[in-house]
Amino acid sequence: MLVRADRVGFARLIAYARDPDNTDQRALACILSHRCNCPDTPYRQALGLDEAELRAVLAEYFPVLAADWPDGGCLRHRLGLACHHEAPPPGHGRFSASLLEQEEQDLCRLFLTHAADSGIWPVVFARSIARACMEPQHLWMSLGLEGRAQLSAILVRHFPALVARNDHDMRWKKFFYKLLCDEEKVWTCKASSCEICPHHSECYVTSPPGNAPAVVPPEG
Structure with missing residues (x-):
């Protein structure tokens, strides 16, 4: 079950989806709204996609959100959520x-x-x-x-x-x-x-x- 912040982020993100009922787009919306994409974020919170890849995915499946996407922009901030890089997890850098x-x-x-x-x-x-x-x-x-x-x-x-x-x-x-x-x-x-x-x-x-x-x- 999604935590409250992720439910909020998911709802905001899926509203931008090209096909909100598509199973893969809904799964991706869960992942994108939960994980942080900032370049300086702790490793464990990263999406696994670089800036160009994230931009391409957003343009393909969440085109409204992708419009005027800033370089190095944080997707969670764009969704009105706290950015994970502001609170590095315990044990980061082990x-x-x-x-x-x-x-x-x-x-x-x-x-x-x-x-x-x-x-x-x-x-x-x-x-x-x-x-x-x-x-x-x-x-x-x-x-x-x-x-x-x-x-x-x-x-x-x-x-x-x-x-x-x-x-x-x-x-x-x-x-x-x-x-x-x-x-x-x-x-x-x-x-x-x-x-x-x-x-x-x-x-x-x-x-x-x-x-x-x-x-x-x-x-x-």
């Missing part, structure tokens, strides 16, 4: 920028290798999701989405081959990093299988019996 950039590039490559097509949507979502993976929250929360189901729907639409590989419903962020570790042949878990690993609940979404909602542990 890792070197070069290490984080390499990690982000590896994640982007993973997504785009599994993209359903070569259009703009896979690129926009790959960049945003990869950047949000740097944060400790649920991935859907870091993106400003309404829930894990909305994140899963984005992945199904644009990265179906990647989704197909997650056949045991591992949490998305854990799953992405597991694939990267598999590529590099880096394995740290000593359990003979995931099912008996003591950290199983941290990696997988558990589905309780009956109609109770699934329990989703932190970070994913």
Whole structure:
């Protein structure tokens, strides 16, 4: 569920959308209204899109908002919201920028290798999701989405081959990093299988019996 400030930003942003009922434009509106695009913003709050890319996305899907867009302008300020760079998160700067950039590039490559097509949507979502993976929250929360189901729907639409590989419903962020570790042949878990690993609940979404909602542990 969107927090109050994000609901306000989303409503203002979706009012400018070329097609307010389009599923991808609504998901992008959640992300754009939640995350900050200032050049000097803390890394973890960034959109993952550079100035030219953001300008192109706004011109394509939110054309009224894109009109007279200032260089280095903050989208959240344009929506009447506080800019995240005004309150750097605790622990910012723990890792070197070069290490984080390499990690982000590896994640982007993973997504785009599994993209359903070569259009703009896979690129926009790959960049945003990869950047949000740097944060400790649920991935859907870091993106400003309404829930894990909305994140899963984005992945199904644009990265179906990647989704197909997650056949045991591992949490998305854990799953992405597991694939990267598999590529590099880096394995740290000593359990003979995931099912008996003591950290199983941290990696997988558990589905309780009956109609109770699934329990989703932190970070994913």
